[in-house]
Amino acid sequence: MGMRVDIVTLFPEMCQQVLDASIIGRAARRGYIETHCHQIRDYTLNKQKQTDDYPYGGGCGMVLYAQPIADCLRAVQKEVAEQGRPAPHIVFLTAGGQRYTEEHARRLAQYDNLTLVCGHYEGIDQRVIDAFGDEEISIGDYVLTGGELASLVVADSVLRLQPGVLAEEKGYQDESYWDGLLEYPQFTRPEVWEGRAVPPVLLTGDHKKIDEWRGAQSRERTRERRPDLYDAWCESHPLTELPKWKRGENMRLVKNDEQLKLCAALMAEGRRTVCAPVCDEEYLEKMTPDFWLPDLTDEKKNGWAFYLHYTKDAADGMVGIRHKTGEIGHLFVTEAARGKGYGAKMLDFARKKLPEHDHPTMGVINTNTRAIALYKRMGWRLTGTVLHRYDPAEEGTFAAVYCEELEMQYRG
Numbered sequence: 001m002g003m004r005v006d007i008v009t010l011f012p013e014m015c016q017q018v019l020d021a022s023i024i025g026r027a028a029r030r031g032y033i034e035t036h037c038h039q040i041r042d043y044t045l046n047k048q049k050q051t052d053d054y055p056y057g058g059g060c061g062m063v064l065y066a067q068p069i070a071d072c073l074r075a076v077q078k079e080v081a082e083q084g085r086p087a088p089h090i091v092f093l094t095a096g097g098q099r100y101t102e103e104h105a106r107r108l109a110q111y112d113n114l115t116l117v118c119g120h121y122e123g124i125d126q127r128v129i130d131a132f133g134d135e136e137i138s139i140g141d142y143v144l145t146g147g148e149l150a151s152l153v154v155a156d157s158v159l160r161l162q163p164g165v166l167a168e169e170k171g172y173q174d175e176s177y178w179d180g181l182l183e184y185p186q187f188t189r190p191e192v193w194e195g196r197a198v199p200p201v202l203l204t205g206d207h208k209k210i211d212e213w214r215g216a217q218s219r220e221r222t223r224e225r226r227p228d229l230y231d232a233w234c235e236s237h238p239l240t241e242l243p244k245w246k247r248g249e250n251m252r253l254v255k256n257d258e259q260l261k262l263c264a265a266l267m268a269e270g271r272r273t274v275c276a277p278v279c280d281e282e283y284l285e286k287m288t289p290d291f292w293l294p295d296l297t298d299e300k301k302n303g304w305a306f307y308l309h310y311t312k313d314a315a316d317g318m319v320g321i322r323h324k325t326g327e328i329g330h331l332f333v334t335e336a337a338r339g340k341g342y343g344a345k346m347l348d349f350a351r352k353k354l355p356e357h358d359h360p361t362m363g364v365i366n367t368n369t370r371a372i373a374l375y376k377r378m379g380w381r382l383t384g385t386v387l388h389r390y391d392p393a394e395e396g397t398f399a400a401v402y403c404e405e406l407e408m409q410y411r412g
Helices: 012-019 022-029 066-082 102-108 126-132 148-159 207-225 227-236 257-275 281-286 289-301 342-352 369-377
Strands: 003-009 033-039 089-099 113-118 135-138 249-253 304-311 314-322 327-333 361-365 380-390 403-410
Touching: 003 012, 003 066, 003 148, 012 022, 012 033, 012 148, 022 033, 022 148, 033 066, 033 148, 066 113, 066 126, 089 102, 089 126, 089 148, 102 148, 113 148, 135 148, 207 227, 207 369, 227 369, 257 281, 257 289, 257 304, 257 314, 257 327, 289 304, 304 327, 304 342, 314 342, 327 342, 342 369, 361 369, 361 380, 369 380, 369 403
Parallel strands: 003 033, 003 113, 089 113, 089 135, 327 361
Antiparallel strands: 249 304, 304 314, 314 327, 361 403, 380 403
16 A cells, blocks of 8 residues: 545645646556545534634634544544554644654655644644644745645655655655755756757766766755755765865975965955955955965964965965964965865865864855855864954945854864
8 A cells, every 4th residue: 555645624625636636646546645635524513514613812813623623533543544554643734833844754754644634714723733633834934824735735745755656766866855955957958948058068968977067056056045955964964075186286385485475366366256245346456466465474474374285386276274273264266276176175184284283263254155065064163253243334344245254163
């Protein structure tokens, strides 16, 4: 027997019509799943088939009686038992329930059978929820006229995970939220539509490159659209292997003025990129190598050591460390060298240069979300400490919009 889902509702025809359609309906007809919808009114004890009444304590709206819902649930339990199934897992769809996620769907999909109870009007008498409910679920932070749409959302998201419902298991594993990320963009024929072309990589037939492109697109989408999801994903998906160092790639300690000037040039380019979202154009134009060279010179005298990253004798990245305090800073890569893993390698290099500090620290602007995400995947965590606040209302600040420099610490 496939999974069984029962919906207890005032509008069974509405729910069953949806469940009988498309992929879910086809799977039910083929015997992979079962769906049943039950009319609450059939279990009322009054001639008018009334299912609700005014709330105790006053207030607007009407509240569903406990009795007809309880008797309906008992009938469902009896049907399920006659099939030789275990007792149903009963979920009440309420505005006060836990917010529903793909994680919930995967968990509920493990049950042999699931019963969903639709709220309506002002709500359901709490006593029947307490007596029968295994959990309460809300599909989002908004209000619907009834729980029918919510129950259908839950039913669809759970049933599609059952064997045989989708043609391939990969069909749902590649989709949004399955691995904690939003899905990558999709394209189909024609190759060019109204001047918009399909990304060339998707036409190459190189599945490794296509998978890499899709992974990058998925991470970027999630970072931009759902930073909460991306933040959680970064912490649960550490980088288990850093990019390998290649022939001709090395780090060199800055020892002379010429090398320090190279650092100033790298810092100027890097700072302009990092500060672009928060600074006005006038201040960005001031960020020249000559602007930063005095700062770097002073920092070097005060115990900072700087390292340049070279690729075939061309400096394309830098990082600084301070042994006394265990700080890492000034991690920059040229625009041409970005996306090659140099930043991750330099950060790992800098941390290993501080063996006397188990938990080195560094600062990062809160708007630099891409960097924060990378650092989290490398074992760094935000400490909750704000190192600097940059308020455009304050005189002398460089920021055109409010921003903060946050402290991160290596936790391994």
